[in-house]
Amino acid sequence: MKIVVVGGGVSGAHAALTLLERNFSVELWDVGREEDPFPEKGTTFHDLKKSLDDPVTYLLGSDLSTLIPPGSEELLRYPPSRNYLTSREDDLWGFQSNSFFPFGSCNKGGLANGWGANALAFDDNDLADWPISFADMEAAYRTVYNRIPVAGPADDELAPWLPGVYPSQPPVQLTAADERFLQAYYKKKDVLSGLGVHIGKARLAVVTDRQREDACDYCDRCLWGCPKGAIYNPVLSTLRACNAYKDFRYVPGRYVLSFLSSDNRITGIRYLDTKTRQIQQEPCDNVFLAAGALASGSVFLRTLKENHPGISPETEGLMDTSVVKLPYVALRNIGRTAEARSFQFNRLIMGIVDANGDGKWPRYLHGELLHLTSLLYHPLIESMPLDSRLSKKLFFTLKSALGTVSLFFPDRITAGNRQVLPDNGDPREKTLLNYRETDERQRYIRQSVNNVRAALWRLGCIPKGVIQSPPGGGIHYAGTIPMGDGPKRCDPRGRSNLFSNLYIADGAAFPSLPSKSITMSLAAHATRVATHAKL
Amino acid sequence: MESPLFPIWQPDRREYDAICAYLEITPREHLYRKLTGYLANAPFRFPRPDGFSLYLAKPALTRFRIARLDLASKLFFPNHPIRHILGGVIALHECDGEGYRELSAAPTGRAVAFALPGWGISLVVSIAITSGWLGWNLVTYIAGKPLRPKVDLTGKRILITGASRGLGRELMLQGLQQGAEVIATVRNREAYDELMSQLPKAAAVQLLVADLSVPGGLSKTLEAGEIAADSIDIAIACAGIKHADASITDQSSLRETFEVNYFSSVDLANWLCRPGHQSTLVLISSIGRWHGMHSSCGYNASKAALSIWGESLEMELQLAGNHGCNIMIVEPGIFASGMMEQKSVSKLLFASRRNLATRILSGALTGKKVLRYPFWFALLTWAVCMGGRQLRNHLFTRSKP
Numbered sequence: 001m002k003i004v005v006v007g008g009g010v011s012g013a014h015a016a017l018t019l020l021e022r023n024f025s026v027e028l029w030d031v032g033r034e035e036d037p038f039p040e041k042g043t044t045f046h047d048l049k050k051s052l053d054d055p056v057t058y059l060l061g062s063d064l065s066t067l068i069p070p071g072s073e074e075l076l077r078y079p080p081s082r083n084y085l086t087s088r089e090d091d092l093w094g095f096q097s098n099s100f101f102p103f104g105s106c107n108k109g110g111l112a113n114g115w116g117a118n119a120l121a122f123d124d125n126d127l128a129d130w131p132i133s134f135a136d137m138e139a140a141y142r143t144v145y146n147r148i149p150v151a152g153p154a155d156d157e158l159a160p161w162l163p164g165v166y167p168s169q170p171p172v173q174l175t176a177a178d179e180r181f182l183q184a185y186y187k188k189k190d191v192l193s194g195l196g197v198h199i200g201k202a203r204l205a206v207v208t209d210r211q212r213e214d215a216c217d218y219c220d221r222c223l224w225g226c227p228k229g230a231i232y233n234p235v236l237s238t239l240r241a242c243n244a245y246k247d248f249r250y251v252p253g254r255y256v257l258s259f260l261s262s263d264n265r266i267t268g269i270r271y272l273d274t275k276t277r278q279i280q281q282e283p284c285d286n287v288f289l290a291a292g293a294l295a296s297g298s299v300f301l302r303t304l305k306e307n308h309p310g311i312s313p314e315t316e317g318l319m320d321t322s323v324v325k326l327p328y329v330a331l332r333n334i335g336r337t338a339e340a341r342s343f344q345f346n347r348l349i350m351g352i353v354d355a356n357g358d359g360k361w362p363r364y365l366h367g368e369l370l371h372l373t374s375l376l377y378h379p380l381i382e383s384m385p386l387d388s389r390l391s392k393k394l395f396f397t398l399k400s401a402l403g404t405v406s407l408f409f410p411d412r413i414t415a416g417n418r419q420v421l422p423d424n425g426d427p428r429e430k431t432l433l434n435y436r437e438t439d440e441r442q443r444y445i446r447q448s449v450n451n452v453r454a455a456l457w458r459l460g461c462i463p464k465g466v467i468q469s470p471p472g473g474g475i476h477y478a479g480t481i482p483m484g485d486g487p488k489r490c491d492p493r494g495r496s497n498l499f500s501n502l503y504i505a506d507g508a509a510f511p512s513l514p515s516k517s518i519t520m521s522l523a524a525h526a527t528r529v530a531t532h533a534k535l
Numbered sequence: 536m537e538s539p540l541f542p543i544w545q546p547d548r549r550e551y552d553a554i555c556a557y558l559e560i561t562p563r564e565h566l567y568r569k570l571t572g573y574l575a576n577a578p579f580r581f582p583r584p585d586g587f588s589l590y591l592a593k594p595a596l597t598r599f600r601i602a603r604l605d606l607a608s609k610l611f612f613p614n615h616p617i618r619h620i621l622g623g624v625i626a627l628h629e630c631d632g633e634g635y636r637e638l639s640a641a642p643t644g645r646a647v648a649f650a651l652p653g654w655g656i657s658l659v660v661s662i663a664i665t666s667g668w669l670g671w672n673l674v675t676y677i678a679g680k681p682l683r684p685k686v687d688l689t690g691k692r693i694l695i696t697g698a699s700r701g702l703g704r705e706l707m708l709q710g711l712q713q714g715a716e717v718i719a720t721v722r723n724r725e726a727y728d729e730l731m732s733q734l735p736k737a738a739a740v741q742l743l744v745a746d747l748s749v750p751g752g753l754s755k756t757l758e759a760g761e762i763a764a765d766s767i768d769i770a771i772a773c774a775g776i777k778h779a780d781a782s783i784t785d786q787s788s789l790r791e792t793f794e795v796n797y798f799s800s801v802d803l804a805n806w807l808c809r810p811g812h813q814s815t816l817v818l819i820s821s822i823g824r825w826h827g828m829h830s831s832c833g834y835n836a837s838k839a840a841l842s843i844w845g846e847s848l849e850m851e852l853q854l855a856g857n858h859g860c861n862i863m864i865v866e867p868g869i870f871a872s873g874m875m876e877q878k879s880v881s882k883l884l885f886a887s888r889r890n891l892a893t894r895i896l897s898g899a900l901t902g903k904k905v906l907r908y909p910f911w912f913a914l915l916t917w918a919v920c921m922g923g924r925q926l927r928n929h930l931f932t933r934s935k936p
Binding site: 046056058068335376377385386388393 | 646
């Protein structure tokens with residue numbers, strides 16, 4: 001029996017590993033590009049500027065393409081060496097849109113290469129729109145938390161709102177600024193609880209146990225690629241675990257376009273061979289689709305068009321988290337010196353909990369508190385309303401006091417927000433992404449932002465502005481082949497309602513998109529689908 | 536050190552040093568090279584300054600001007616080149632170990648409380664000085680506006696021959712800097728490769744190799760390059776050669792000089808000036824066309840022929856009812872062309888090549904018929920010519936090639 005998993009990201013890796021654990025032979029098809037290695041293990045971000053032969057090329061690219069010009073709203077561009085993302089100029093970019101601007105990856109490990117490592121799980125409230133409950137997911141979450149080491153507190157203020165999170169590593173080290181922030185929080189805890197705001201240590205997919213060789217050494221370079229491999233990445237752990245099975249075959253260089261079918265069963269896979277540029281096809285018996293919600297949606301729509309011309313080639317949904325950033329200045333940190341070494345993703349998280357809202361969704365709104373010290377600062381200096389000389393002096397004086405709260409606003413399947421396959425007869429045609437922000441979510445965003453701003457003032461921080469990512473900028477894509485009734489959906493265990501041997505193993509199957517970070521839930525969903533698949 | 540291609544965007548080394556002094560950082564040669572490379576693409580990536588903003592961008596950057604422009608651009612001209620220059624310098628220096636250390640130097644602890652009031656005062660003083668400076672510049676800008684050349688070439692397609700050096704190169708660079716799409720010819724593959732290696736990738740330029748010493752060489756190259764004559768707004772016949780070392784009776788030198796300096800312009804006119812097409816043909820002649828010169832062999836003669844022929848062409852076009860093609864004859868005085876090197880003795884006679892190119896492009900835009908620049912040099916030449924052959928003979932036989 002030939003089982004093919006399509007996609008080598010976090011979903012595909014966990015689906016494959018689960019199937020291998022069930023003693024099946026598995027082929028994992030992937031475009032499989034590889035990221036350049038990260039230089040100089042152990043050297044901190046700012047020390048790299050001294051030790052590299054050409055730090056400018058490393059940080060800004062040989063043509064300085066990641067230098068952010070004045071007037072741009074961007075605050076960060078990854079250096080070209082972090083080449084796990086694909087772009088619209090890429091031949092394999094499969095989407096077009098004027099309203100939704102997604103990120104994509106053709107790399108081994110997919111978008112998980114840039115995961116911010118926040119490891120949470122969906123509870124019953126989060127799963128309100130799903131045909132399954134937390135109890136149905138719990139076993140898969142436990143499996144995934146066994147596979148992925150997670151650093152975090154065993155218990156704290158936030159624990160009641162974060163079931164299904166099972167830390168096995170001590171929390172990442174806090175900085176002195178974090179400690180002061182937490183102290184301020186504890187002093188004002190009662191007032192902040194009234195606003196629904198709770199703060200605690202982050203739950204992160206990071207190895208912190210110093211006994212392990214891959215433990216975090218706080219080199220300040222999380223954003224630029226962890227040279228130690230301490231932050232979870234499917235390439236370094238799950239796919240490596242798959243490789244230990246003799247029945248596993250990783251097949252790179254295949255960009256899956258659509259499936260062949262007969263009697264509502266998938267009989268083969270049509271793919272582009274990325275080396276020869278030829279379109280090929282190959283038979284198979286079962287398929288686990290895990291190319292990422294948008295790419296999976298494209299494959300499904302092309303399959304629909306070829307095999308079921310009577311069904312309109314548009315998905316049931318298209319969702320993305322809306323990320324809203326609230327920069328602030330923590331007054332107590334002005335003039336203090338930041339540590340030379342620290343973990344760069346958020347070390348603290350914020351939950352905005354509506355404890356009294358009976359059945360209101362979402363009950364928990366997830367926030368992350370960032371104090372980045374390993375950025376390139378020229379866009380921030382330029383954005384200050386003073387001349388450059390004064391701006392840079394003031395910026396570096398305030399730097400250790402600057403922080404950002406990132407809030408992740410959930411999404412639901414909404415009429416009109418969908419992926420559509422226009423009919424131009426090209427087997428590689430791009431899918432259209434139609435998306436419109438809802439007034440309801442905007443109201444919710446305004447209300448939550450006001451709450452968080454009020455909390456920041458009470459914590460001795462001056463909030464300064466609100467930055468909302470454009471649609472597609474949340475990088476949490478879901479809902480293109482969601483669980484539910486109808487031919488373009490899948491059953492609660494991820495099996496397509498239309499094709500009996502097709503399993504939707506990635507976020508495409510999510511019928512709603514909660515606020516909490518989705519990566520652990522992607523892994524758990526893929527694990528659950530692969531566990532229950534009747535093969 | 537080569538001078539920058541696009542002076543509005545790229546600081547020269549002295550200006551870079553002034554910027555570093557202003558930002559209180561140490562200039563670094565390797566970062567300067569990267570900066571000029573980055574800013575060479577700026578005219579094609581970022582909005583071009585115009586009006587008052589462009590007026591402020593033209594003079595050389597001194598520490599005083601940088602401080603004023605920095606503040607003024609932050610408040611009023613967010614797309615001014617100085618923003619990109621300063622942003623580039625800060626970005627490059629923050630990527631360098633030592634550069635970052637200098638850039639990030641900031642007071643800590645209680646020193647912050649002492650530093651902040653000082654910065655506030657310096658900001659107030661800077662605002663006051665910048666306001667006065669900006670006001671004065673606005674007055675001079677408005678007062679000089681009627682006399683100032685117009686240089687916005689956005690959307691224009693310009694053909695320039697002889698673009699590998701001298702005036703042709705300057706015309707090409709200014710055309711590109713001011714938003715034109717340029718089609719330029721150079722004499723051979725070596726010149727092509729050299730120029731291509733200097734130009735930024737994003738430059739809106741198409742280079743062609745055309746041997747103008749071959750009859751019909753230009754039009755054949757343009758046709759082979761599928762350049763449509765009716766797509767050209769301004770064509771500048773700039774290519775020229777001078778055999779300074781050959782005898783005046785050397786026929787092969789004379790023929791080659793006339794082929795390049797004169798007949799290629801005839802070839803260009805035949806290709807360009809078609810009925811119904813609006814364009815300007817610029818013929819780069821020389822003020823030397825008014826007199827003979829022993830050391831210039833056929834150069835002055837070919838330029839005399841070009842000027843006379845240009846006038847005649849205008850008449851013929853007029854008689855034929857072709858009013859679409861404006862003929863502009865340019866007779867420059869001495870300037871630093873690729874054929875003439877500036878010497879300390881003759882320094883006072885030399886005109887600015889940059890200003891000459893600006894006036895040619897501006898004249899072509901506004902339909903000017905004749906440009907003699909600098910005009911005082913034309914007056915001087917005419918005065919010498921009026922003095923008779925004996926005077927000319929007396930004066931010119933003393934000059935060296």
